Amino acid sequence: MYTGLQHLHSYLAYLVLLGLIISLLNALTGWLQNRRFQDKDRKRSLLGLIPVHLQWLIGVxxxxxxxxGAANASGAAMKDATSRLYILEHPLTMIIAVILITVGYSRAKRLKTDNARFKNLVIFYGIGLILVLSRIPWQAWFAAN
Structure with missing residues (x-):
């Protein structure tokens, strides 16, 4: 079970990154071009939201x-950079990213002007993507190849 979850979590990360990039680029072009916020834009922003939530559930x-993870949490593990990444830094940063992306999507639905909706998505999804990229365990990704 553990190995299957680990592989699913690793491969789903590609979908998360792709969804966030598509959502962010769509919001950025909509904001810069002063487009109307349409239903297709809402659905494209879901491309970033849904995989992030699914990834978070699998990660938990x-x-x-x-x-x-939690079984390794100890004072000694906090002194090791790799252990600290898996025990604390990665989970905490990803929780913050999920919250920001969720807040960004929810706020965009409630905002009145199209430009404000796109701008909101750019800010929240952009910060969320930066956080995700900052705490992906890259050494584990490149060691597997």
Whole structure:
């Protein structure tokens, strides 16, 4: 079970990045071109939101079944950069990113002007993407290849 979840979490990360990039680029072009916010724009912003939430759910389960997650939490593990990444930095940063992306999507639905909706999505999805990129365990990705 652990290995399957680990692989799913790793491969789903590509979908998360792709969805966030598509959503962010769509919002950025809409904002810069002063376009009307249409239903297709709302659906494109969901391309960033849905995979992020799915990835978060799998990550929470993985955190508790992985030997690198909660089971490894100790004072000694905090002194090791790799252990600290898996125990604290990666999960906490990803939770913040999920919250920002969710808030950005929810606020965009409620805003009145189209330009404000696009701008809101650019800001929240952009910060969320930066956070995600900052705490992906890149050494594990490149070691697998």
């Amino acid at each position: 389960v993985l955190y508790f079944v992985s030997p690198l």
